[in-house]
Amino acid sequence: MKNNLKITYLNDCILIEDVLVIGDIHVGCNEYGERVVFPGIQLEGIINKLEEIFGYLKKQNKKIKKIIQLGDFKHDFGNITDVEWRETIKLIDYFIKKVGVKNLFIIKGNHDNVLEPIVRKKSIKLKEFYKLKRKNQDICFMHGNKLFEQCLNVQTNKQTLRKNTMGNKQTNRQTIFLGHLHPAITLSDKYKSEKYKCFLHGKWNGKEVYILPSFSSSSFGYDLRDLDGGKEKFFIIPSKGLKNFEVIIYNNNEKKEYNFGKLKDLI
């Protein structure tokens, strides 16, 4: 079956037609998992990056109607400081200004224990997962640390029945979008090696899967060479399966993505 859903890679996020998908932001946290010293400067970096994305989309006459954030919006340090509270509200307000509170969906990540009371102030309820139907596709958004079967079995029996009586045996295509892993890959030539954030795209259990890099302004990334080192245990797709995924690096200067082939050939 043809995938007629238009997926566009952007700077560390993905556009599904008019839906903007953003991965782990980890407000308040640096790339080493430590609390940032200047939250204001960090937030400015995140908002500048978003402004650049929205500016680019506007130039292309693309309007965003919905924003889905895949979890770990704010890093959890147990107690939240006043500044962090304010900065997180500022970022939520920024998203609300873009699409309206009804079109902003935030998924609960493993680092989002302190986020709940903040988003509640804005009448937003954190979601375990989010489902979307587009064309002939069932799209499921999850953080990635926990599998929610309800998100995958989106087709009701009634729908299956109706399709069958119409002689249409096709079932809906399923696509999954995940965060949590913060994929990054180190590419080397004979002079230097450098770590790049990347997207992963592949098949898992017959479903099409996209894994987004972190959206933090710093080079927040989990080096995929360490895939067998432990972290994969906390991700719903086993590393053996991930190794067959394709590595996609987005070059923000050229506004273009490059497919580097299968992960197993790069690590």
Ligand SMILES: [Mn+2]
């Ligand atoms: Mn996470």
